[in-house]
Amino acid sequence: MKNESVFQAHCVLEASIRSGDFDAVIAALRQMTAQDREAHAATLKHLESRLQAGRWERDGKAASWWGTQVSQEHLSAAGAALFFCGGSLERSEHWQYQDTLYPHLDLLEAAALRGLATELVSSRPVYFTVAQRLVCDGLSDRPGNDAYILGLMALPQLKKGAPSIFAAIDADPALLDGHLLRLFDVEGTSDLNMSGVEKYSFGNSWTFALLQLAKEGRLDRTELLDRCIGTLEKDWPQFRSGWFSRFHEQLAPTLDQMTGLSARYLALCHSRIPPTVALALNAVGALVKAGRVGCDDVLDALVPVMSSAVKGQVDAALKLLDAVVKNDPATAHRAAALAQRALAHEAGEVHKKVIARIAAWGCDEATPSDLAAMLPHVSALHRPALAMLVGVAAPASYQLPSVDTHLPIGVLAPLDPSRKLVPLNAIDELVQTIAYVFENEAAIDDFERALEALARLAPALKSAQERFLPVLKRGLKMLAADRDVAGALARMLGAVFDATLSFAALDTRSSNGDLKRRMADLTVFVTRHGGLAPLSSATHQRGFIDPLVLCERIEAHARAGAVSILDEQVRALLRLPAGQGAQALPRLQALAQTPFVQACRYALGDDVDMGDEPALFQAAARIRQPDQDDARVLLAFGDLGPDGAIAARYAWSVAAWAGPPPVPYIVLDVQPAASNPDPSLIAIRRHGIGDCRYFSWGESNLLYAASVLPSSLEAFFADGAYRIGRNIDWLEARWHDKAYLTPLMDPTVPVTPSAVKMIALALGAKEAGQLAVAVDAFVAVLLEERADATQIAQEMRWTLLSLIGKSARYAKSLASAARAHPSMPQRVIGMLCVVLDMGDVTPPKDTGALLELLLELSVSSALELPAGARSRIALLKLTGKGKAAQKELLARFP
Numbered sequence: 101m102k103n104e105s106v107f108q109a110h111c112v113l114e115a116s117i118r119s120g121d122f123d124a125v126i127a128a129l130r131q132m133t134a135q136d137r138e139a140h141a142a143t144l145k146h147l148e149s150r151l152q153a154g155r156w157e158r159d160g161k162a163a164s165w166w167g168t169q170v171s172q173e174h175l176s177a178a179g180a181a182l183f184f185c186g187g188s189l190e191r192s193e194h195w196q197y198q199d200t201l202y203p204h205l206d207l208l209e210a211a212a213l214r215g216l217a218t219e220l221v222s223s224r225p226v227y228f229t230v231a232q233r234l235v236c237d238g239l240s241d242r243p244g245n246d247a248y249i250l251g252l253m254a255l256p257q258l259k260k261g262a263p264s265i266f267a268a269i270d271a272d273p274a275l276l277d278g279h280l281l282r283l284f285d286v287e288g289t290s291d292l293n294m295s296g297v298e299k300y301s302f303g304n305s306w307t308f309a310l311l312q313l314a315k316e317g318r319l320d321r322t323e324l325l326d327r328c329i330g331t332l333e334k335d336w337p338q339f340r341s342g343w344f345s346r347f348h349e350q351l352a353p354t355l356d357q358m359t360g361l362s363a364r365y366l367a368l369c370h371s372r373i374p375p376t377v378a379l380a381l382n383a384v385g386a387l388v389k390a391g392r393v394g395c396d397d398v399l400d401a402l403v404p405v406m407s408s409a410v411k412g413q414v415d416a417a418l419k420l421l422d423a424v425v426k427n428d429p430a431t432a433h434r435a436a437a438l439a440q441r442a443l444a445h446e447a448g449e450v451h452k453k454v455i456a457r458i459a460a461w462g463c464d465e466a467t468p469s470d471l472a473a474m475l476p477h478v479s480a481l482h483r484p485a486l487a488m489l490v491g492v493a494a495p496a497s498y499q500l501p502s503v504d505t506h507l508p509i510g511v512l513a514p515l516d517p518s519r520k521l522v523p524l525n526a527i528d529e530l531v532q533t534i535a536y537v538f539e540n541e542a543a544i545d546d547f548e549r550a551l552e553a554l555a556r557l558a559p560a561l562k563s564a565q566e567r568f569l570p571v572l573k574r575g576l577k578m579l580a581a582d583r584d585v586a587g588a589l590a591r592m593l594g595a596v597f598d599a600t601l602s603f604a605a606l607d608t609r610s611s612n613g614d615l616k617r618r619m620a621d622l623t624v625f626v627t628r629h630g631g632l633a634p635l636s637s638a639t640h641q642r643g644f645i646d647p648l649v650l651c652e653r654i655e656a657h658a659r660a661g662a663v664s665i666l667d668e669q670v671r672a673l674l675r676l677p678a679g680q681g682a683q684a685l686p687r688l689q690a691l692a693q694t695p696f697v698q699a700c701r702y703a704l705g706d707d708v709d710m711g712d713e714p715a716l717f718q719a720a721a722r723i724r725q726p727d728q729d730d731a732r733v734l735l736a737f738g739d740l741g742p743d744g745a746i747a748a749r750y751a752w753s754v755a756a757w758a759g760p761p762p763v764p765y766i767v768l769d770v771q772p773a774a775s776n777p778d779p780s781l782i783a784i785r786r787h788g789i790g791d792c793r794y795f796s797w798g799e800s801n802l803l804y805a806a807s808v809l810p811s812s813l814e815a816f817f818a819d820g821a822y823r824i825g826r827n828i829d830w831l832e833a834r835w836h837d838k839a840y841l842t843p844l845m846d847p848t849v850p851v852t853p854s855a856v857k858m859i860a861l862a863l864g865a866k867e868a869g870q871l872a873v874a875v876d877a878f879v880a881v882l883l884e885e886r887a888d889a890t891q892i893a894q895e896m897r898w899t900l901l902s903l904i905g906k907s908a909r910y911a912k913s914l915a916s917a918a919r920a921h922p923s924m925p926q927r928v929i930g931m932l933c934v935v936l937d938m939g940d941v942t943p944p945k946d947t948g949a950l951l952e953l954l955l956e957l958s959v960s961s962a963l964e965l966p967a968g969a970r971s972r973i974a975l976l977k978l979t980g981k982g983k984a985a986q987k988e989l990l991a992r993f994p
Contacts, residue, residue, distance in 0.1 A: 107166055113181060120173030125181050126204055134209055137185040144185055148178040192223030198230055218243040225250035236272055249286040256301035265309040276318055284327035287336050295343040307350055325351050329364050332376050345375040358383050359392045366401040374410045381416040388423045395428045406441035414442050414450055432461040448479030448956055455486050480960035512847040514677050519641040521545055524553035527564050534571045538578055541585040541800030544807055545641050551592055552637035558596045558630030565597055585800040588619040595623035615804055621668050629662040636671035643807025647681030651688060666715055666780050669696045673719040676703050678726045678811035710736040715780035718744045722783045726812035741774040741784040750818050750854060754902040764903045766825035786815045802839035814852040821858035828904055830866040838870045844877035851887040860895030863913040864905035875913050879920045882927055889927050893934035900944050911949035918957055925961040933969035948982030955989045965993050
């Protein structure tokens with residue numbers, strides 16, 4: 101930022117802002133005409149922007165320009181002035197000062213005041229209560245847009261004295277005139293929708309309110325049912341439509357009401373949303389049982405359901421076919437042909453049910469050839485029955501197609517030449533990379549390349565600013581959206597081109613807090629030493645720094661008289677590869693022996709005297725001995741926390757939330773306990789302070805955090821196991837948690853004990869997207885021989901016996917893994933035998949799913965059970981389907 105002269109007020113309004121006197125600001129505004137106020141808008145906008153930036157500046161320049169430290173009073177005064185002088189954008193951005201602004205709204209032009217409620221909810225739906233106040237006081241027109249309905253929708257979640265739903269209606273009965281019913285028309289956003297509001301609202305529920313209003317006769321129950329069906333017909337995403345499915349159940353429509361809606365229920369069977377299909381099948385089932393719907397119409401509706409991947413839907417559809425055939429035996433052949441579609445389902449139990457029905461119902465002349473074509477897709481256990489049904493011989497097994505089995509074995513070296521980050525030297529390539537990172541924040545390697553290039557090329561880039569204008573403009577949007585990795589890059593871009601960019605408060609308790617600290621340090625560095633690559637810039641994928649390149653940077657910095665701050669030196673140390681870099685020692689020994697150089701030597705295995713800077717040698721200890729204690733550093737500086745001188749220890753246990761029934765959850769204890777270390781002790785602060793976990797939300801944040809200490813991801817994986825283990829049943833949407841698994845796809849990443857536990861937990865997760873990543877990671881680490889399948893199986897058994905995991909989910913994920921590669925079925929069979937070795941402990945109720953998978957894989961792959969497995973499986977005390985699967989398995993492998 102360039103130096104500016106001391107601020108001089110040019111009018112009474114500016115002088116009032118300078119004194120932070122709100123009343124004086126209002127008095128000055130009242131002395132102006134509307135044209136005068138409008139004329140001040142541009143100047144006030146620049147002034148407020150400068151004050152906002154100065155609030156967080158650490159160099160004192162703002163205080164010298166403003167004459168004093170920028171205070172909240174100054175900001176409030178400037179914001180109030182801009183509210184009355186600016187346009188709709190300024191009014192919506194500054195309504196935070198509503199308590200002081202409201203008495204003076206007469207300063208606005210009539211048209212602006214009439215549209216103020218619409219402006220406010222359009223900018224932020226949470227301004228609904230304010231908009232309602234304006235409407236009820238007759239100051240503003242009622243908004244008619246979707247944002248108004250979103251604000252109404254959010255009412256149960258609003259804080260700061262927001263009224264209850266019933267209080268809001270009592271204050272404004274006109275809400276009952278169609279506005280409440282529009283809740284069924286507005287889908288909402290990922291952050292604000294009916295399902296989300298209901299999930300996180302307690303005691304102020306839309307479900308209760310709408311049902312109560314219907315009970316009181318203030319809303320028509322039939323119209324609510326019609327609106328609910330209409331919403332489900334829109335096929336909104338599953339989470340957003342889920343509330344409407346549940347509300348339909350609460351409405352409890354009568355058989356006569358459902359009869360009138362029968363055509364719509366039949367159509368809902370074609371929905372792509374599983375809960376909607378389940379609702380439709382239940383309704384159609386009731387209608388079929390009562391004879392209120394035609395059999396042909398039901399068969400038409402069930403066509404897509406029979407191809408569903410959701411086992412429960414297929415089961416329900418098969419039961420509906422039973423009812424249809426019972427009501428009209430003439431439909432048997434058509435029902436059999438329809439049931440045949442379900443043979444494509446992955447569950448062997450479905451195959452068994454379908455084959456039994458086709459045998460009972462018979463089939464027309466064309467069906468047998470179609471059934472024969474399905475033989476390769478049917479479970480090996482039930483294939484003989486289907487073959488007998490169609491009169492052909494069934495092969496003993498169907499192997500997966502052969503593929504190239506050559507795979508990289510072992511852990512690839514992090515400094516392998518193939519993993520080097522190619523520096524960005526061309527301006528166009530740099531611009532393209534910045535633009536790519538803005539839209540793909542998970543591309544951390546490209547983020548590092550762009551950071552390094554911006555710092556190293558800074559002097560030459562200033563003359564090419566026009567070529568960066570598109571990404572500069574886009575960068576401002578990244579900052580406005582509070583994007584973390586993209587916002588960090590935008591700040592660096594702004595520093596290169598002298599743009600004024602404000603920093604949010606630096607929260608060093610989280611991984612993105614350290615990212616913000618790093619960017620604050622680098623933006624200062626680039627303004628002072630542009631033309632030099634920062635010490636902490638990665639040279640290889642995953643954040644690693646080549647020790648020889650670090651030597652070159654140290655030498656270049658020394659020649660330029662540049663000194664990086666302590667935090668930057670610590671970050672560079674933490675990115676050195678553990679156990680490598682001995683070839684750099686002679687070069688380091690020849691440099692001026694600063695504390696940083698000595699710490700680098702110690703990290704690479706040299707014997708040096710300990711200095712008086714614990715942060716450097718704590719970091720060096722993590723590279724010298726990543727997962728072990730360092731006695732010398734401990735003696736010199738003491739125990740500062742986990743992953744300082746003493747490597748972190750992790751203890752896992754299970755507790756339970758009060759029921760009924762009790763809900764088990766995973767507990768992680770990290771030792772030695774973290775106190776409140778200096779922010780420069782970055783490796784220690786990864787473990788958080790007190791109850792605060794270090795790793796932040798957001799996929800890009802997590803992937804960046806994995807690059808902070810790439811030689812040791814045990815802390816990262818421990819946090820991943822903790823997070824995933826406490827959300828196995830998807831109690832809350834945490835889409836980013838899959839980022840904990842992503843590093844395991846990289847062949848340079850060792851599979852640590854915490855990674856093993858995380859994989860075992862993730863393979864039993866409910867969320868399909870996260871489960872898919874877990875299966876991919878699991879297959880990768882086994883095929884590349886980076887993990888022991890037996891250890892993962894033992895963790896899975898611990899998870900099952902702790903009642904955190906579910907056997908049915910493990911059966912699904914392991915079946916998917918078995919299909920990934922010809923060698924995987926044998927691995928999975930061995931793992932299942934370990935998981936099922938439960939001794940005399942009573943196994944979980946759904947253990948039968950694992951036995952069925954073991955039986956299926958053994959038969960389809962023509963593989964024998966490992967020695968001793970049969971006797972251990974015979975000890976399992978099972979009932980129901982589990983006992984039947986156990987009996988068949990023991991019979992096949994005597």
